[in-house]
Amino acid sequence: MVDGMKGRVQQIFPLHITQNIMVIPLSQTQQEDLRIWMFDSKGKYLVRDGYKVALGFFDPPATSSEHQSRGWWQFLWSLNIPPKVRIFWWRVLHDIIPTSKNLLSHHVPVAGTCPLCCSSCDSTTHALFFCVVVKSCWKDTRFWVILKQMRHLEIFDIFLWMKDTLSRLDFEVFVMRSWATWCERLCVVHKSKGFSAVLNVDWSESLLGDFRSAWLALKFCNEGEDCKSADKWIAPPINCLRIDVDAAYNENQQLCLW
Ligand SMILES: [Zn+2]
Known part of the structure; x- marks a missing residue:
């Protein structure tokens, strides 16, 4: 030197x-x-990324931070919710669900507006919580008091805030309802169906209730209790083919979907 x-x-x-x-x-x-920010592939520093590093979202080289970062994913994976909802939220937290904003950023030729309300800012947080159409799923719930304070935050910050504020059971209801909101939106976009907040709420909560009951039944079964109530997988006879499908039944509407 x-x-x-x-x-x-x-x-x-x-x-x-x-x-x-x-x-x-x-x-x-x-x-x-040059100044290079090690957590970005182009070396560019953003305040948003710095905040995420501070919260342990990225994997920094220090061992303690790495351990802290894994903790968030371990928490998500430990939730007692259907695996597809966990995977959905993994995609949400990586901000890769196909909102208009994300599609445009990958050069997909879409209108760029929200398909429900025509807002020009169809971000992940807009699609799940703050769109004027989907807001009806949240407004009369205990979640809205917290959510409405977080309009300006990124999706990962909302996830962390809700995690720290809600009980574990309430947090599971929250992630289920977010997933059901996204499913309802897909039906509007791809099946030209009307958006129903009431159906969305009923469906997500009954699905979660069914999942918890089935999980408990299997847990008792694995612990050597009576297995009659659990739906155990049985191999088909030789030369027969068994096809398992994911299905849901709505008792009130006498409606079955798969
Ligand atoms: Zn919208």
């Missing part, structure tokens, strides 16, 4: 840091110095 530079480093940093800086090998090629 040039002597002048060495003097400046010594003025700024304490001795032990100066010694570490002095042993960094210098590049043999002439290049401008």
Whole structure:
């Protein structure tokens, strides 16, 4: 290192840091110095990303932070909800569900507006919570008091906030209802169906109730209790084919979908 530079480093940093800086090998090629943010593939720093690092969303090199980061995913994976809802939320937290905003950012030729309310900002948080049409799923619930304070936040921040504010059981209801809201939106977009907040709420909560009952039945079964109430998989006879499908039954409407 040039002597002048060495003097400046010594003025700024304490001795032990100066010694570490002095042993960094210098590049043999002439290049401008750059500031590079290690958590972005292009090296660009964004305040949003810095916040996520501080919360442990990215995997920084320090062991403790890495452990903290895994904790969020372990929490999501430990929820007692259907696996497809966990996977949906994994996609939500990576902000890769096909909202108009995400599709446009991947150069998919779409209108770029929300298919429900025609807003020009069809982000993930808009699609799940703040669209004027889907808001009817949330407005009369205990979740809305918290959600309405978080309009300006990113989806991951909302996830963390809800996780820290709600009980575990309430949080499971929240993630189920978010998923059902997205399913209802897909029906509107692809089947030209009207959006029904009431059906959405009933469906998500009865599905969660059924899932918890089935999970408990299987748990008792695995612990050696009576297995009659659990739907155990049985191999078909030889030369027969068994096809399992995902189905749902609405008792009130006498409606079965698969
Ligand atoms: Zn909308």
